[in-house]
Amino acid sequence: xxxxxxxxxxxxxxxxILLVHPGGPxxxxxxxxxxxxxxxxxREDPLVTALRESKEELGxxxxxxxxxxxxxxxxSKHKNVIAFAYKGTVTLPVQSNVIExxxxxxxxxxxxxxxxxxxEWFTSETALTKVHKGQRQIIERFISIIxxx
Numbered sequence: 001x002x003x004x005x006x007x008x009x010x011x012x013x014x015x016x017i018l019l020v021h022p023g024g025p026x027x028x029x030x031x032x033x034x035x036x037x038x039x040x041x042x043r044e045d046p047l048v049t050a051l052r053e054s055k056e057e058l059g060x061x062x063x064x065x066x067x068x069x070x071x072x073x074x075x076s077k078h079k080n081v082i083a084f085a086y087k088g089t090v091t092l093p094v095q096s097n098v099i100e101x102x103x104x105x106x107x108x109x110x111x112x113x114x115x116x117x118x119x120e121w122f123t124s125e126t127a128l129t130k131v132h133k134g135q136r137q138i139i140e141r142f143i144s145i146i147x148x149x
Contacts, residue, residue: 003079006049007037008086009070009142010062016121017139018090019130020057023114024101033130035138036116037081046082054086057116059095064088070141075134083138085146094119 010018019033038053040046047066055061067085075081096116103111122130124143131139 002074002077003039004046004072004082005037005039005075005079006046006053006082006084007035008050008054008062008066008084009035009138010054010064010086010088010090011142011146012087012089012121015146016123017127017142018119018121019127020094020096020116020119023096023099023117025103025113030130031133033120033127034132034135035081035083036119037083040082047084050082050084050086056097057094058090058119059097060091062086062088062090068145070138070145073135073138073141075132079134081135081138083141085142090119092119092121 020036021033036054036057038049040049064087067087070083070085072080072082094116096114098112099115100110100112103109127139128136
C-alpha cells in the first residue's frame with residue numbers, strides 16, 4: 001500500500017516556487033529537489049500535515065495563506081502526495097530539523113543529517129527541471145491553476 005504525504009507549493013509575489021533540497025549523501029542537484037512535504041499521521045488533515053512538515057523542513061512558521069488544493073498525485077508506486085498552493089514568504093537560508101539515516105547504506109551505522117540542506121526560489125520553468133520527476137506533475141498543475149487565478 002502506498003504511503004501518503006502532504007506538502008505545499010509555496011510561491012511568492014513574482015510566482016517563483018520554493019523548492020527544498022534533501023540533506024545527506026544521496027542527492028544530486030537535478031531531479032532531487034522537492035516541495036516541502038512529509039508523511040501524514042493516521043487520520044491527520046492533509047493541510048495540517050503540509051504546514052507541520054513545512055515548518056520542520058524550513059525551520060520557520062510560514063507567513064502567508066493557503067490558496068487551493070492542487071490535488072493528489074502519485075509520486076511513485078510507494079508514495080502519493082497531496083499538494084496545496086500556498087502564497088507566502090520564507091526567509092533564506094532555512095534551518096531544517098535533523099534526522100538519522102543509515103550511512104553507508106546497509107552498514108547499520110547511523111549518522112545525523114539535516115532533513116533539508118537548502119531551499120531556493122525558482123521560476124516555474126527552472127522548478128520543472130530541478131524537482132524530482134515524481135513531483136513534476138504537481139508543479140505542472142500549479143502552473144495551470146495559478147495562470148487562471
